Amino acid sequence: MKQIPYHFLFLCISFGNACSEKAHTDDVTSDNPTEIPENVSDEETDNNETSEPSSDTGTNSQDTEDENDDDIDSGEDSEQDTNEEESDTNTISVFPTNLPSPLPLSGTSGPLNLEANVTATGEVHQITVALDLTHSCTKDLSLTLLSPSGTAVLLFDLDGYPVCSSDMESTVFADDAGTPIQNGSNPFQGTFRPMQPLSTFNGEDLSGTWSIAFQDSTVGDFGSVRSISIDIEYQ
């Protein structure tokens, strides 16, 4: 219990009721660890209390707006970066001209060589290959892509494939594919990882003659290449 100072007792004795009001005020002040300034009215205090939630809401709203602004800014930057990146690269699709073309009957017939000439200039950034062929036993086949510089990349050689299988329909070769081509199944629809990485060509000069060599290693069973597209991203 709070002790009342002697000088205050003296005032109480001297002024009677007046001191009881003062004593009450002191008690209220002392019971509140956070002192309310004397010049703050009850109305102001109420306003502070009632405005606090809306202030929080406003702050949160502002924070949200700031975050949105950040998101928008980030999105703009990202889009701008993407545009800048896109503007730095081009893509060209290379098609051999003499298709469809029959695949060799057997290994004794030699490879089927298809060629496509590229006049554009630049440095290879990324390559994917799309293929469509018919064959009664794709296990017989292999496919190699050669750059104008003479670099060779084996896309597939299915000699070790467990079954004969047949055809390749809308088959795409890309380094970032999850399934290796040798783990695919007839008719190999979808995107597959080539047996050797197409990134081997990255950094090479784009212009010149690209060659595509099919080889049939086994007598019997044959087919034809319906379409093939070499899609080259370059910069």
Ligand SMILES: [Ca+2]
């Ligand atoms: Ca064959």
